[in-house]
Structures are given as C-alpha cells and as structure tokens.
Amino acid sequence: MLGIKTTTIQSQSLFEKAKNFIPGGVNSPVRAFKAVGGNPIFIKSAKGAYIFDEDGNQYIELINSWGPMILGHAHPAIEEAILQAAKNSFSFGAPTAKEVEMAELIIQMIPSIEKVRMVNSGTEACMSAIRVARGYTGKPKIIKFEGCYHGHGDSFLIAAGSGAVTMGVPDSAGVTTGVALDTLTAPFNDLEAVKALIEANPNQVAAIIVEPVVGNMGCVPPKEGFLQGLRNLCTQNGIVLIFDEVMTGFRLAKGGAQERFGIRPDLTTLGKIIGGGLPVGAYGGKKEIMDWVAPMGKVYQAGTLSGNPVAMSAGLAMLKILNENPQIYTDLEVITSQIVSGIKGVLKELSLNYTINQVGSMFTLFFTENEVYDFTTAKSSNLAFFGKYFREMLQRGVYLAPSQFESLFVSNALSSEDVAHIVATNREVLKLMHT
Numbered sequence: 001m002l003g004i005k006t007t008t009i010q011s012q013s014l015f016e017k018a019k020n021f022i023p024g025g026v027n028s029p030v031r032a033f034k035a036v037g038g039n040p041i042f043i044k045s046a047k048g049a050y051i052f053d054e055d056g057n058q059y060i061e062l063i064n065s066w067g068p069m070i071l072g073h074a075h076p077a078i079e080e081a082i083l084q085a086a087k088n089s090f091s092f093g094a095p096t097a098k099e100v101e102m103a104e105l106i107i108q109m110i111p112s113i114e115k116v117r118m119v120n121s122g123t124e125a126c127m128s129a130i131r132v133a134r135g136y137t138g139k140p141k142i143i144k145f146e147g148c149y150h151g152h153g154d155s156f157l158i159a160a161g162s163g164a165v166t167m168g169v170p171d172s173a174g175v176t177t178g179v180a181l182d183t184l185t186a187p188f189n190d191l192e193a194v195k196a197l198i199e200a201n202p203n204q205v206a207a208i209i210v211e212p213v214v215g216n217m218g219c220v221p222p223k224e225g226f227l228q229g230l231r232n233l234c235t236q237n238g239i240v241l242i243f244d245e246v247m248t249g250f251r252l253a254k255g256g257a258q259e260r261f262g263i264r265p266d267l268t269t270l271g272k273i274i275g276g277g278l279p280v281g282a283y284g285g286k287k288e289i290m291d292w293v294a295p296m297g298k299v300y301q302a303g304t305l306s307g308n309p310v311a312m313s314a315g316l317a318m319l320k321i322l323n324e325n326p327q328i329y330t331d332l333e334v335i336t337s338q339i340v341s342g343i344k345g346v347l348k349e350l351s352l353n354y355t356i357n358q359v360g361s362m363f364t365l366f367f368t369e370n371e372v373y374d375f376t377t378a379k380s381s382n383l384a385f386f387g388k389y390f391r392e393m394l395q396r397g398v399y400l401a402p403s404q405f406e407s408l409f410v411s412n413a414l415s416s417e418d419v420a421h422i423v424a425t426n427r428e429v430l431k432l433m434h435t
C-alpha cells in the first residue's frame with residue numbers, strides 16, 4: 001500500500017530529537033524539507049523501487065539517494081559484494097587489488113580518463129580537480145556556472161545550485177572574499193558570457209567546471225553547441241575543461257554525458273553511482289594533468305579511507321553490471337520517457353503549460369511556462385506550487401526530491417505499475433492544485 005496510510009509520528013518525534021543533537025536535525029540541508037514545508041520522513045529501509053519510513057509507510061522512489069541507486073535499492077549483487085568484502089576487514093589504508101581493478105574499469109568505461117584517483121565524495125573530487133588544474137596551469141581562477149553545484153568546497157559556493165539555492169544561501173558565510181574572487185561565474189548555456197570572462201581575465205583562468213547536464217537547478221540540458229563551444233574555448237586558451245559528472249557519470253550512458261554528447265573533457269569528476277551507494281568519489285583525466293598529483297607531482301591530495309575496500313567492492317559490482325548490460329540504459333530511457341510523456345499528457349488534459357526537462361533518466365517538472373535553460377529561467381518556477389505538489393505526491397506514495405532545484409533520478413527497478421501510479425498520482429495532484 002503506497003502513501004502515508006497511518007501517520008508520520010515516528011518521523012516527527014525522531015526529527016524533534018535530532019534537532020537537539022544535529023544542526024537542523026539533518027546531515028545535509030535539503031533533507032530537512034525546509035523548501036517544501038512539513039517535516040522530513042525518516043527512512044528505515046528500502047528495496048528495489050520502494051522506500052519505507054519509520055512509521056511503515058511505503059513510497060515509490062524517484063530520488064534514489066540523489067542518484068546512486070540506478071538499479072534500485074539493495075541490489076542483490078551489490079549486497080553480496082559488500083558482505084563478502086566486509087569479511088576481510090573494512091579498511092586498510094593501504095593499496096588493494098580491488099582499487100586497481102576499479103581504476104581499470106573506470107578508464108575502460110570513460111575513455112577521456114587515462115588516470116584516476118579515488119576519493120570519498122563528489123565534493124572531494126571537485127575540490128581536488130580544480131587544485132590539479134591550478135597546479136598544472138599555474139593559473140588561479142576558475143569559471144563555474146550559476147546554479148551549478150560542485151559540492152561544498154569554498155570555491156564552489158558562489159552562485160551555487162542545489163541546497164545552497166534552496167536554503168537561500170547562494171553565497172555561504174565562512175567563504176572568504178579572497179576565495180570568492182577566484183571564482184568567476186557565467187549563466188549556463190551562455191558561451192558569449194564565458195568568452196567575455198576569459199577576455200577580461202587574460203592568462204588567469206585555470207579551469208572551467210561544468211555539469212554537462214545540470215541536475216542542481218533541476219534538470220537543465222546543454223543547448224546544441226554549448227559543450228563543444230566550451231571545449232573549443234578551453235583548447236584555444238590553455239584552460240582545463242572539467243566535466244562534473246558526479247550525477248551524470250554512469251547514468252546518462254555508461255561513459256556519462258561526455259559519451260552521450262561526444263565531447264572529451266580534460267578532467268572528469270565522479271561520485272554517486274560509482275560507489276553503488278557507499279561513499280565514493282573519483283577524479284581523473286589526461287595523464288599529463290593527473291601526473292601532477294602527489295606522490296608523482298606537486299599537487300597534494302590524500303585520504304585515509306580513499307579506495308576503501310568495502311566501498312570499492314560495492315562500486316565495482318555496480319559498474320560491472322552497467323558495463324556488461326548496455327540494455328539497462330535503453331530500459332532507463334524508456335521508463336523515464338513513459339513517466340515524462342504521461343505527465344505531459346496530464347498537463348495537456350488540464351490545459352497547463354508547465355515545462356518538463358528530461359535527459360535520459362533525469363527529469364524535472366518546473367512550475368513555469370518558460371523554457372528552462374539556465375538558473376534565471378529555473379528560478380521563474382512557482383516554488384509555493386512546487387511545495388504543495390511535493391507534499392501531495394508524498395502523501396500518495398511518490399517520493400520526490402524535496403526541492404524544485406533538483407533533478408529526479410529514475411531506477412530500472414520501476415515496474416509498469418509503478419509508472420502508471422506515478423502518472424495517475426500526477427493527474428490527481430495537479431488537478432487538485434488547479435481547481
């Protein structure tokens with residue numbers, strides 16, 4: 001039985017208790033449901049396409065841990081890999097065969113990566129990638145795009161998307177002016193603005209970092225020619241092009257967005273799916289650049305738990321499945337397109353002109369009639385409507401990201417009944433909101 005059938009009393013009392021011990025009661029800001037109103041639900045377990053809260057309510061998953069659970073929850077092969085690995089102890093802080101296998105497989109799946117370093121989160125991957133780009137080029141500044149999120153490293157909390165915009169803290173306290181001055185920002189999909197920044201800062205720009213398909217202002221695809229334009233500008237100006245594929249890596253194709261759009265960045269950052277649900281990130285790219293990383297090169301970066309054997313085993317099990325079963329990507333595309341075309345049908349029935357963006361198994365419904373192609377157009381969405389939509393969908397058993405400025409992530413565990421439930425629930429909720 002899907003939806004909130006009894007109460008959420010356990011979740012509420014856990015949240016009250018958590019607020020005494022954890023800032024805001026949560027370990028990552030968006031989880032607090034501040035942007036959508038109401039209290040967060042506390043999760044007890046999940047299996048396949050479903051997630052269960054502490055009160056025993058069941059929901060269909062459309063967040064999937066913000067991306068990692070592309071095969072649904074607790075996939076048996078990944079569970080088995082974790083259990084087997086754990087028998088040999090949980091951490092050595094020393095090299096292992098597993099991490100060599102992992103690096104080899106990543107390089108096989110993403111050909112622009114010639115060498116790769118494992119870390120523990122997407123944040124670490126992005127922080128490290130820009131440090132290497134700065135070391136390699138000897139230049140100080142980076143260009144990022146308004147509304148893109150690259151983790152909570154100081155340099156990225158300038159015009160950031162995701163929780164940073166949701167919480168109304170586009171520029172975080174605690175980030176120094178010095179750091180902020182080295183981050184230049186341009187609107188996503190605006191090549192002319194990027195050109196102007198490069199011209200205004202001659203020989204100053206080390207890297208351009210971009211989400212090739214943005215997830216952190218909701219799903220926003222690149223316009224035709226935008227990524228190629230960035231590639232050309234970087235090549236012409238000796239700038240390192242970094243694709244942040246923390247969300248899109250192993251999701252939009254087995255080789256990520258760069259495979260889908262046919263663009264070769266110099267560096268790539270990875271996270272989420274790469275750990276199969278355990279905390280893993282990675283950054284990699286051209287040998288010539290990656291050889292700047294210590295102990296070979298002068299750029300320092302390290303980690304006690306990096307390449308952790310249990311996490312590597314989970315990630316390897318995940319990547320092997322994706323690498324060996326290309327059909328998964330076709331299936332994901334079909335399932336997501338069914339949901340999106342179902343919602344589009346509902347919008348038409350109700351004479352609503354809201355925008356839905358979809359790329360592969362990522363999609364977002366924006367409560368605006370504008371085309372959404374950058375942060376300004378994403379922010380034209382009616383956030384009060386989104387809050388209501390979110391709460392009503394949750395009530396009826398569909399677990400969405402609790403913010404307009406997040407993409408949804410589809411898993412291949414959804415059945416045709418789940419898809420039908422998602423579309424029918426959209427019909428019910430959108431109707432209720434517009435009568």
Ligand code: PMP
Nearest residue numbers: 121122123149150151246247271
């Ligand atoms: N880059 C992108 C594109 C992301 O979406 C995220 C997290 N949502 C990060 C970096 C940071 O990753 P993590 O939360 O694992 O630190």
